[in-house]
Amino acid sequence: MTKTLVLDLETQQLVDDWERPWTAGLSVCGVWISWMGGESGRFRLYDSESVENVIPLIEAAEVVVTFNGDRFDLPLLGGLVRSFRVKKHVDLLALIKTETGRRWRLDDVAMSTHGRCKTGKGSSAPLLFERHQLASLHSYCLDDVALTRDLYKFASTHGYVLAPDDDDTKQIPLALAPGVILRKTG
Numbered sequence: 773m774t775k776t777l778v779l780d781l782e783t784q785q786l787v788d789d790w791e792r793p794w795t796a797g798l799s800v801c802g803v804w805i806s807w808m809g810g811e812s813g814r815f816r817l818y819d820s821e822s823v824e825n826v827i828p829l830i831e832a833a834e835v836v837v838t839f840n841g842d843r844f845d846l847p848l849l850g851g852l853v854r855s856f857r858v859k860k861h862v863d864l865l866a867l868i869k870t871e872t873g874r875r876w877r878l879d880d881v882a883m884s885t886h887g888r889c890k891t892g893k894g895s896s897a898p899l900l901f902e903r904h905q906l907a908s909l910h911s912y913c914l915d916d917v918a919l920t921r922d923l924y925k926f927a928s929t930h931g932y933v934l935a936p937d938d939d940d941t942k943q944i945p946l947a948l949a950p951g952v953i954l955r956k957t958g
Contacts, residue, residue, distance in 0.1 A: 776806040777833035778921040779826075781845045782897040782913050793844055794851025799901040801826055801849070802913035804921045805833075813921075815914050823849070827856045837924045839878045839916070840865045864923055867946050868933065876935045876944075882919040884934035884941050885926055891915045924948070 784797030801818040803826060808814040818826050826849075830836055838845045842863040850856070868876050879890045892900075892912045900909040927933050927946040934941045 773806065775832060775834040776804075776837060776921075776924075777829055777835070778804040778837045778917050778924065779830070779841065779845055779849075780838070780913055780916045780920060781848050782894065782901070782909060783848070784820075784901050785898050786895060787844075790843065792851060793848040796848075796898075798823055798848065798852055799897060800906075800909055800913045802910070802917040803829065804917050805829055807832075815917065817910050817914065820852070824853050827853055831857055831859075833859065835860045835862060837862045837864065837920060839863070839920045839923070842866045862924065862948070864920065864927070864933070864946070867948075868935070868944050871944050871946065872935075872942075878916065878919060878923075881923060881933050881935050881944075884936050886919070886922055888919065888922075890919065 780802045782799045782802075783793070784799045787793045787796045789795055798820045801823050803816050803818075804813050805816065806813045816826075836858050838861070840863065841861060843866075846858065846861070864881075865875060865878075868881065883889045890912075892908075897909060897912060900906075900912070923933055928948045931947060932943045932945045935944055936942070
């Protein structure tokens, strides 16, 4: 079994500078760790004070999976903590964009593929943080982690994900197979 870590980050403020996303601050980091917690894996949350503790997990993972991690999650994390190495990285959004030429929202891909949508919007996460609605923020982040994990598992098994296309659904091929990763960073 491949040691897989699924990662999603939320910020304290809306990101103004996409070249320096860490300036928006970290409100929460959610992960799913395949090799902990038995067959179902384990979810964990980290805040800005404990986020350094996710680094050993990232470095232990054989693959780190994100949705928009190339542009957001990994640069944000890299700007906040000591340097770290990612052995292999699968950014589902980047792969989908490479295949289709456009960016798809996690919500759209998850709804089309699994019939489940997100529990909120990323742009609302800073407001939840500001209002100290941490339970809602944490649930939202972990829901995104679970959706991303499930999309990765689906694509690994079936070789595609689905996205809305006018009044129909579009099949987007993703050449993922268990243990075969298309992107590498670090």
